[in-house]
Amino acid sequence: MQTSLPEAFTATGEGRRAEAILRSCVHCGFCNATCPTYQLLGDELDGPRGRIYLIKDMLEQERVDPVAVQHLDRCLTCRSCETTCPSGVAYGELVEIGRNYQEARQPRGLIERLQRRWLLSVVPYPRVFARWAALGRLAGPFLPRRLRKQLPARPVRRPPPEEVANPVRIVLLLDGCAQRLSTPEVNDSLVELLAALGIRTLRVPEAGCCGALALHLGAASQARTAMASVLDSLSAHLEEVDAVISTASGCGVTLKDYGRLLADERESAAQAAAFADKVMDVGELLASLDARWRRALPVERIAVHVPCTLQHGQRRGDLPAKLLEQAGYSLVPVADGHLCCGSAGSYAVLQPELAERLGENKVAALTNGEPELIVTANVGCQVHLGALTKVPVRHWIELLAPEPG
Ligand code: SF4
Ligand code: SF4
Numbered sequence: 001m002q003t004s005l006p007e008a009f010t011a012t013g014e015g016r017r018a019e020a021i022l023r024s025c026v027h028c029g030f031c032n033a034t035c036p037t038y039q040l041l042g043d044e045l046d047g048p049r050g051r052i053y054l055i056k057d058m059l060e061q062e063r064v065d066p067v068a069v070q071h072l073d074r075c076l077t078c079r080s081c082e083t084t085c086p087s088g089v090a091y092g093e094l095v096e097i098g099r100n101y102q103e104a105r106q107p108r109g110l111i112e113r114l115q116r117r118w119l120l121s122v123v124p125y126p127r128v129f130a131r132w133a134a135l136g137r138l139a140g141p142f143l144p145r146r147l148r149k150q151l152p153a154r155p156v157r158r159p160p161p162e163e164v165a166n167p168v169r170i171v172l173l174l175d176g177c178a179q180r181l182s183t184p185e186v187n188d189s190l191v192e193l194l195a196a197l198g199i200r201t202l203r204v205p206e207a208g209c210c211g212a213l214a215l216h217l218g219a220a221s222q223a224r225t226a227m228a229s230v231l232d233s234l235s236a237h238l239e240e241v242d243a244v245i246s247t248a249s250g251c252g253v254t255l256k257d258y259g260r261l262l263a264d265e266r267e268s269a270a271q272a273a274a275f276a277d278k279v280m281d282v283g284e285l286l287a288s289l290d291a292r293w294r295r296a297l298p299v300e301r302i303a304v305h306v307p308c309t310l311q312h313g314q315r316r317g318d319l320p321a322k323l324l325e326q327a328g329y330s331l332v333p334v335a336d337g338h339l340c341c342g343s344a345g346s347y348a349v350l351q352p353e354l355a356e357r358l359g360e361n362k363v364a365a366l367t368n369g370e371p372e373l374i375v376t377a378n379v380g381c382q383v384h385l386g387a388l389t390k391v392p393v394r395h396w397i398e399l400l401a402p403e404p405g
Contacts, residue, residue, distance in 0.1 A: 001022050001023055001024075001025045001026070001027060001052075001056070002023075003019055003022045003023055003056060003060065004060055005018065005019050005022075005059050005060055006059075006060070006062060009059060009062075013263070013264050014097050014100070014101075015059075017093060017097065018055075018059055018094060018097045018098075021089060021090050021091075021093060021094045021097075022052065022055075022056050022059075022094070024087050024088065024089050024090075025049075025052050025085075025087060025089045026087050027049055027052075027053075028086070028087075029047075029049050030084055030085065030086060031047065031048040031049060031080075031081035031082075031084050031085050031089075031091070032044075032047040032048065032049055032081075033084065034080045034081065034083070034084040034338055034339075035047045035048050035080060035081055036076060036078060036080065036339045036340045036342075036358055037074050037075065037076065037354065039339070040354065040357060040358065041074070043071075045067075045071040046071055046074055047081075048075075048081035048085075048091055050071065051071060051072060051075055051091075051095065051098075052089070052091070052094065054068040054071055054072065054098075055068075055072070055094055055095065055097075055098035058098065058101065058102065059098070059101065064101075064102050064105050064106035066106075068102075069102060069106060072095065072098060072099065072102065073350065073351065074351060074354060075095055076308070076340045076342070076344040076347055076358075077092060077095060077096075077216055077344060077345070078308035078312060078339075078340035078344060079091060079092045079308060079312035079313055080308060080312050080338055080339065080340065082312055083311070083312045083315075083338065092313070093260075096215065096218075099216075099217075099218030100218050100220045102218060103217070103218035103219065103220075104218075104220075112350075115349065115350060116217055116219075116350075119213065119217065119346050119349060119350075120213070120214060120217060120219055120222060123177060123178055123209075123213055123346070124177045124208060124209035124213055124214070124226065125177065125208070125209075126177055126178075126180045126181050126208075129152075129177070129178065129181050130152075130181055133151055133152045133181060136148075136151045137151055137153075149386065149387035150348075150383050150384070150386075150387045152181045152182040156184075156185070157184055157188060158185070158188040158189070158192070160188075160191060161191060161192050161195040162195070163200065164195050164198055164199065164200040166198075167198055167199055167200035168197070168198040168199060169198075169199045169200070169242045169243070170199070170200045170201075170202065170240060170241050170242055171194065171199060171200075171201055171202070171241055171242060171243045171244070171245050171285065172201075172202045172203075172204065172234065172237055172238075172241040172243070172244045172245070172278075173187060173190065173191065173201045173202065173203050173245055173246070173247075174204075174207055174210065174230075174244065174245070174246045174251060174255070175187055175203060175205065175207070176208075176209065176210065176246065176248050176251045176379070177208055177209040177210075177213075178379055178380070179247070179248045179251075179379040182379050182382075182383055183379050183382060183383070183395065185398070186247050186379070186395040186397065186398060187203075187247055189397065189398050190247055190282060190397055191203075193397065193400060193401070193402065196401075196402050197289060197291055197402050202237055202240075202241060204233055204234055204237065206233045207229075207230050207233040207234050208226065208229060208230070208233075209226050209230075210226065210227070210230055210246075210251045210254045210255050211223040211224070211225075211226035211227040211230070211254060211261075212250055212251055212253075212254040212345065213345055213346060214226060215254065215261070216344075216345045216346065217346060223261075224261075224262070224265070227258060227261060227262060227272070228262075228265075228268060230255075231258070231262075231268055231271055231272060231275060234275070235271065238274065238275060238278065241278065242278075243278055243279070243280045243285055244275065244278045244279045244280070245279070245280050245281070245282050245285050246279070246281070246282065247282045247377070247395060247397060248377075248378050248379045248380075249281060249307045249309040249310035249313070249314060249377045249378045250307065250309045250345065250378045250379070250380055252279065252280075252281045252282075252309065252310075252314060253309040253310075253313035253314050255275075255276065255279040256276055256279045256314065257276065258272040258273070258275055258276040258279075259272050259273035259275075259276040259277070260276075281310065281314055281316055281319070281377075282377075282397055283310075283316060283319030283320060283323065283377070283397075284316060284319065286319075286323055286397070286400070287319055287322065287323060291402050291403070292326070292402070292403040293323060293326045293327035293328075293400050293401070293402060293403065294327055294328065294401050294402070294403050295327050295328050295329060295399065295401065296327075296398065296399050296400055296401035297373070297398070297399050299329075299372040299373050299399075300329060300330050300372065301329075301330050301332055301369070301370065301371045301372050301373075302324060302329045302330070302331055302332065302371055302372070302373050302374075302375055302399070303331070303332050303334055303366040303367065303369060303371035303373075303374045303375070303391075304320050304321050304324065304331055304334065304337075304374075304375055304376070304396065305334070305337075305341060305362065305366055305374060305375070305376040305381060305385065306320060306321075306337060306376070306377065307341075307376060307377050307378035307380075307381045308340050308344070309378060310377050310378070311337075311338065312338075317337075320375065320377055320396040323396075323400060324375070324396060324399060324400070327399065327400055327401075329399065332368075332369025332370070332371045333368075333369055334365050334366055334368075334369070335365045335368065336361075336365055337365075339358070339361070339362065340358055340362075341358060341359055341362040341381050341384055341385055342354065342355035342356065342357070342358030342359040342362065342384060343355065343359070343378075343380040343381045343383070343384035343385075344380070345380060348380075348384050355384070356388075359384055359385060359387075359388045360388060362385065363385060363388045363389045366385070366389070366391075367389060367391055371391060372391070373391065373392050373393075373394060373399075374389065374391050374392070374393045374394075375393070375394050375395065375396035375398075375399060376393060376394075376395065376396065377395065377396055379395075382394070382395060
């Protein structure tokens with residue numbers, strides 16, 4: 001694709017990246033076939049190729065068109081298009097540049113501003129989010145059923161296992177923000193699982209949100225502040241740990257990208273790159289161990305929903321099924337596994353109708369084989385799907401136990 005971006009923009013790091021990405025697209029349109037919003041809405045501008053043109057136009061004309069904003073807002077950032085693209089177009093990075101550009105120049109209407117401000121000032125802060133969740137539970141009978149089912153319950157924490165003496169490995173587990181409140185049992189059960197394997201887990205409660213939410217909302221400066229704060233709170237521990245892990249694939253994909261995201265920050269670029277080198281998805285850690293697995297729960301038939309951030313972002317979508325099969329579960333077939341469930345960070349709040357349609361399609365695909373349980377690898381998908389089906393939805397690592405010996 002030919003481009004003529006303004007020189008002042010191509011003199012910046014973002015500008016050069018945008019130009020390189022745009023030029024790598026040959027506008028073949030293969031990506032449209034696997035784009036969830038193109039499939040749902042059938043509009044070229046709601047597919048990746050159309051959005052790439054909209055971003056190109058916005059950057060070249062130095063003008064933010066409200067129509068472009070609407071179509072970019074409908075993008076889930078699921079990156080299914082990246083997996084399909086034969087030319088390796090880094091769409092996720094391009095849309096991030098486009099959103100930063102757009103948010104810095106075009107003020108939104110009052111309702112949208114309030115929604116976004118609420119998301120950015122509540123969700124990344126577990127204490128604040130907990131107060132809103134408590135209010136929501138009080139108002140429960142007056143809330144729509146789907147919203148009521150998404151409210152975090154009062155967290156029930158398990159006591160931590162005894163500290164592992166002479167550990168075979170030490171890992172640093174990030175508790176994140178929303179997950180800490182919505183599904184704290186996931187990380188508690190991982191700590192027990194790792195302890196049984198002789199692995200010591202460090203947790204650093206003051207390390208908060210990884211910045212993913214702000215990044216997806218085009219709030220570049222808040223995202224950088226969150227990332228710097230994570231690095232600050234973990235820097236004292238980095239030397240002693242073998243890996244940094246997250247059980248939320250949405251956080252994992254961002255943490256692995258810290259090197260790129262902070263490459264222009266003179267003071268923290270090297271630290272961010274060293275940190276990102278140590279980040280692993282929990283599945284990568286478990287698959288790297290010399291362990292045999294058995295079933296931790298008395299169920300057999302499982303449907304696996306692989307979050308986009310694991311399959312398209314981290315390209316490790318194979319891991320949950322592989323380990324669950326090793327443990328002896330029977331996995332039911334799930335059609336269109338590459339499609340997003342509609343959760344997509346804050347998407348379910350900002351685009352509720354599309355998110356619900358995508359979620360219902362996903363639930364139909366997941367339950368077609370009549371599983372006893374649905375499993376996934378990200379808190380957002382778990383909560384979103386859990387509100388749309390009566391089949392229990394859990395994190396896949398809760399189903400694993402190590403074989404003794
Ligand atoms: S598949 Fe890749 S090269 Fe083809 S239009 Fe989509 S992004 Fe561009
Ligand atoms: S990120 Fe997902 S929703 Fe957005 S254009 Fe690509 S495939 Fe479509």
